[in-house]
Amino acid sequence: MRKISIAVSVLLFISCVALAKRPELQIPIPTLKPTSLTSEEVVRGLKDALRVGADNSVISASSVDGFYRNQEVFIPFPNEAIKVKNTLEKIGRKKDVDAFVKSLNRAAEEAAKSAAPILIKAIQDMTIQDAMGILKGDGSAATLYLKDKTTAQLEVSFKPIVSAAIKKVNVARYWKPLVTTYNKTSLFSGGGKVDPDLEMYVTEKAISGLFILIAKEELKIRKDPAARVTDIIKSVFSKQ
Template sequence: MQKLILIILFAFIGLTPSNAQFGKLLDKAKDSKIVKKAKELTGDEGNLDISGGLKEALEKGIDEAVTSLSEKDGYLESPYKIMLPEEAKTVVDKLKFVPGFNNTEEKLIQKMNEAAEFAAKEATPIFVDAIKNMSFDDAKKILFGEEDAATRYLDNSARNSLYDAFLPVIQDALDQVNARSYWTTVVEKYNTLPFVKKVNPQLDDHVNDNALNGLFGLIEVKEKGIREDIDQRTSPLLKDVFGQLDNK
């Protein structure tokens, strides 16, 4: 049972900008607290197959999450598309009939989602840390928990660190796609209109929050799929582990 609990942890998650970088992170993860604890409990290092099993399970998550969201239009053409915050929507609605600003909303949405694509690549080391810090009790709860138990654990343990890591990337990315300068121009124009309350809504936090929501949303979909769909268990290791769960 201990072996199953360990392996299941890594089947639910996995985000990385490249398989090469991820391999290095996995090598570092071999000496993590949970791996050491599992060795103590099982007394059988070989059966744990940490190098192969961990990498195989995580790479499945990689293909579904980071590759999807970090590619061109990965957010924009997904269910996790980032829309304008409400205050910004008010601004662009007022400017629709001002020459030169009629397609402001479309431009801003495009730029915000491009920024989120850049940030998605930053998640890998933070999720690896979350795995390393997972206790054995956490593992048991995840294994036999709700269909989103792993996602909720990661959300609770990693979101703050992800937020801090994402924010400067989001800010730089917004600058790279000229979103912040364009937004400044839009707000300045809006504030010259008669009878409107002057505003200065910030895009950074809004894009950051929604970029993270998209990542966790896709992880949840992946987790549910592995739990429920035999066809998504694409290796003997995953089939063995989740086959046991089918009969719990």
């Protein structure tokens, strides 16, 4: 009986040595995978990410030179009145043209200060379905969500602020002499009078610029781990 036990032990030892030398013969031990995030966690992470992106964008847009010194969102001379610009520059009024353009950008920077509450409300109202669509969407899915949910409200909110900002930064002070000079000049050249809706122009450009900044923030969070400033954002976007 003792001899049988010794023989069995020897066989077991030889088998273990063989398995050690040939890993393909070993029985794999299952490893535990981390559990998936819940729907609520995904929503929370995306809301956090959108808040970060929206806050950074509003701070950037509403700061001094947030529009004026940023070529991505800079508001140029109204295209429908470009002949005013061209004519006035030809007669030596470029400084006045530049001052007018600067005043348009200052008005947009002023208006951007009102954007945060509207964006935050849209973020708070995000549903699980919205969140999943954003998570699986392309690099601008969150921006498109905010744009769809807030553009109409932003227009309503921005326009009176733009109107007040236009007065505050004296846009009319720069525009009226320009257009008056142009209109007098155009009477002889047959160019026709122009009178663009500056409030609507600045409002639309301010909203468009804000979403350009938000899109950049979203892409940064999606692509750059360093931009994921909270644990829940890291968890959600590391699963993509």
